[in-house]
Amino acid sequence: MATVTLYDFYDFSSNDGNGWSISGSNATTINLSDSSHQKTITFSGSFTQSGNSISGTVNGLSLSQNGTSIFTISGLNLDAATTQSKFLGDNQAFKSWLLSGDDTFIVNTKAMGGTMNGYGGSDTLVFAAPRGDYAESVNIVGPTFKPTMGSGSSGQLAKENMSQIVSVQNIETIRFSDSAIRLDSGGNSAKTMEFIGTVAPSLLNDLAVRREILKFFDSGYSMESLCQLALNAKLVPTTNEALAAAVFQNVVGSAAPAGTVKALVDYIDTHSQANFLATVAEMHLNVDVVGIAQSGMSYAL
Ligand SMILES: [Ca+2]
DSSP states (O other): OOEEEESSOOOTTSOOOSOOEEEEEOSSEEEEEOTTSOEEEEEEEEEEEETTEEEEEEEEEEEEETTEEEEEEESOOEEHHHHHHHHTSOHHHHHHHHTOSOOEEEEOOSOOOEEEEOOSSOOEEEOSSOGGGGTTTOOTTSSSSOOOOOSTTOEEEEETTEEEEEEEESOOEEEOSSEEEEOOTTTHHHHHHHHHHHHOGGGTTOHHHHHHHHHHHHTTOOHHHHHHHHHHTTSSOOSHHHHHHHHHHHHHSSOOOHHHHHHHHHHHHHSOHHHHHHHHHTTOTTSOHHHHHHHOEEEEO
């Protein structure tokens, strides 16, 4: 679980080239320079060096170019010998390994452009300003947002005060100072909207409710187990007839005909109230899951 602070744009899918050599080291720092002596990578931690072999622990990593910091990574806890071996191997495989956990990427520059790749884990890209500050320049459905979020968690984000487009890959959450967007389309964001749409559709646009429901799915609740929780808390009627009528009204938007209520009650009798709720939710009758897949789901912090 690393925290990456970007002082300039850096594409973690890129290749830094080879020819790195140690330019200085002590018990807490190892500096490496590339063959052109323009880039410096600094590993920080606690180290013991014996010839070319390094042992100990890596806690941080930073890259600078011509004396200007590009990024720093903190929060690492890596075996130094393994890190050395990975670093000397394939360049991209090293970054994929380094960023395989749940990482936070803090944007501390306007010089963003290109691809942000979070690799494995659940990764968050953080912008410093409130979402409202970006309302005219970053709008998830507007002209300056490039709505090409495909399946999974890829997409593009453009800011007016960033002249270039930021593409994200393997980034699950984009966070502003006051709200966030979850990009894991088909995952917990869609389930959150399906659940609210079934249980309390008047709250679909409540960003704080979305946050609270999302927490349940993020912590491992299934749709059916969360529906059971809603029943236990009496968020929905608990007699079969009233439940069937209420859920039909919620997802269809009009009262259910008597025959339909009877058919739904028959379903509940042979399954369960929670199973009925979950089954209806996963039909996403009143939730645009395609739109969520394309644009993500906004929620409150
Ligand atoms: Ca990651």
